[in-house]
Amino acid sequence: MKKKLFSALLCATMVVGLLAGCGGGSSSSQGGGEAAGGDSSARTYAIVTKSAGNPYNEREAAGFKEVIEAAGGNCVVQNPESATADAQISVIQSLISQGVDSIAIAANDSNALASVCQEALDAGIKVVTLDSDVNTAVRASFCNQAGVQEVGQALIDAVYDICGGEGQYAILSATSQATNQNAWIDAMKSVQESDEKYSKLELVEVAYGDDEPQKSTDQTQALLTNYPELKCICAPTTVGIAAAAKVLQDQKSSVKLTGLGLPSEMKEYIGADDAHSCPYMFLWNPIDLGKLAAYASIALVDGTITGAVGDTFEAGDMENSPYTLSAVAGDESASEIILGPPFKFDPDNIEEWAAVY
Numbered sequence: 216m217k218k219k220l221f222s223a224l225l226c227a228t229m230v231v232g233l234l235a236g237c238g239g240g241s242s243s244s245q246g247g248g249e250a251a252g253g254d255s256s257a258r259t260y261a262i263v264t265k266s267a268g269n270p271y272n273e274r275e276a277a278g279f280k281e282v283i284e285a286a287g288g289n290c291v292v293q294n295p296e297s298a299t300a301d302a303q304i305s306v307i308q309s310l311i312s313q314g315v316d317s318i319a320i321a322a323n324d325s326n327a328l329a330s331v332c333q334e335a336l337d338a339g340i341k342v343v344t345l346d347s348d349v350n351t352a353v354r355a356s357f358c359n360q361a362g363v364q365e366v367g368q369a370l371i372d373a374v375y376d377i378c379g380g381e382g383q384y385a386i387l388s389a390t391s392q393a394t395n396q397n398a399w400i401d402a403m404k405s406v407q408e409s410d411e412k413y414s415k416l417e418l419v420e421v422a423y424g425d426d427e428p429q430k431s432t433d434q435t436q437a438l439l440t441n442y443p444e445l446k447c448i449c450a451p452t453t454v455g456i457a458a459a460a461k462v463l464q465d466q467k468s469s470v471k472l473t474g475l476g477l478p479s480e481m482k483e484y485i486g487a488d489d490a491h492s493c494p495y496m497f498l499w500n501p502i503d504l505g506k507l508a509a510y511a512s513i514a515l516v517d518g519t520i521t522g523a524v525g526d527t528f529e530a531g532d533m534e535n536s537p538y539t540l541s542a543v544a545g546d547e548s549a550s551e552i553i554l555g556p557p558f559k560f561d562p563d564n565i566e567e568w569a570a571v572y
């Protein structure tokens with residue numbers, strides 16, 4: 216763990232430096248697509264995050280940029296204005312016109328992006344997803360931060376624990392179309408339905424804060440007003456959990472919180488006592504997720520991988536390199552690349568990790 220933390224700190228230091236030059240729009244010119252395999256210098260690799268103004272997305276993009284530039288490639292970072300499919304479609308169309316070599320997308324909608332992804336594929340551009348998938352037919356592979364089932368299990372177990380095994384809980388999600396949040400919520404529900412142990416937990420509502428701080432704050436307030444018996448809110452989004460944490464803590468509410476949060480944004484809210492709103496939460500390293508997507512993009516453009524299940528690629532000094540593409544559960548011909556298991560943040564480790572991401 217110490218070694219892992221040290222290398223993460225080192226990485227964070229490098230990333231902080233990179234963040235300065237990695238703000239919003241394009242960070243370089245267009246690519247050619249004519250270079251020979253293995254040479255990244257004449258290539259342009261793009262990343263399209265879910266939206267601007269979300270620190271999680273900024274870290275993801277910073278990890279991506281770090282790897283692409285270290286390989287000598289041109290990196291284009293695009294953060295759409297809002298977390299909608301429409302905002303991503305226009306950005307992707309412009310990347311297609313620029314003739315980039317690859318596009319890594321954190322999708323705001325699985326199906327609404329299918330036709331623009333197909334357009335990119337038809338133009339010879341490699342398409343990979345990270346964080347949140349599109350329809351599996353229109354991308355080569357998906358860099359998945361953690362197994363969907365594992366995330367769902369961790370979240371429902373946290374709700375069970377925090378509620379003392381029974382009572383009302385609500386989910387505060389991102390957008391209603393987000394592939395990743397919807398998959399995790401479905402996994403929570405299916406675990407809950409499949410085991411009698413969870414039968415005394417009642418999910419009263421799934422609310423949507425659209426990964427906007429103000430809307431997430433308003434939705435938290437509404438949950439508190441509408442459900443006086445509420446015991447716990449689970450927010451599987453870093454934006455939602457940070458907004459809810461502040462509302463609950465400021466109001467000294469007895470309602471507790473868990474979910475997926477960025478340690479740097481949640482440090483002041485994590486604690487086991489009544490003064491803190493969130494006993495513990497989970498996440499993964501978003502910088503590493505961006506790095507993984509960059510290595511996968513390079514491998515796709517090089518032709519090292521095609522996206523087939525069983526393909527393998529090197530990912531520099533990343534912990535689990537080399538990575539092998541595995542089959543998506545329930546869609547066996549489609550592949551995904553799992554970064555690792557979800558990681559738990561509690562009062563014992565939150566300070567250390569808050570310094571990293």
Ligand code: RAM
Nearest residue numbers: 271389451452453454475
């Ligand atoms: C938000 C975004 C992102 C998700 C994290 C947990 O930042 O919705 O897609 O992975 O939360």
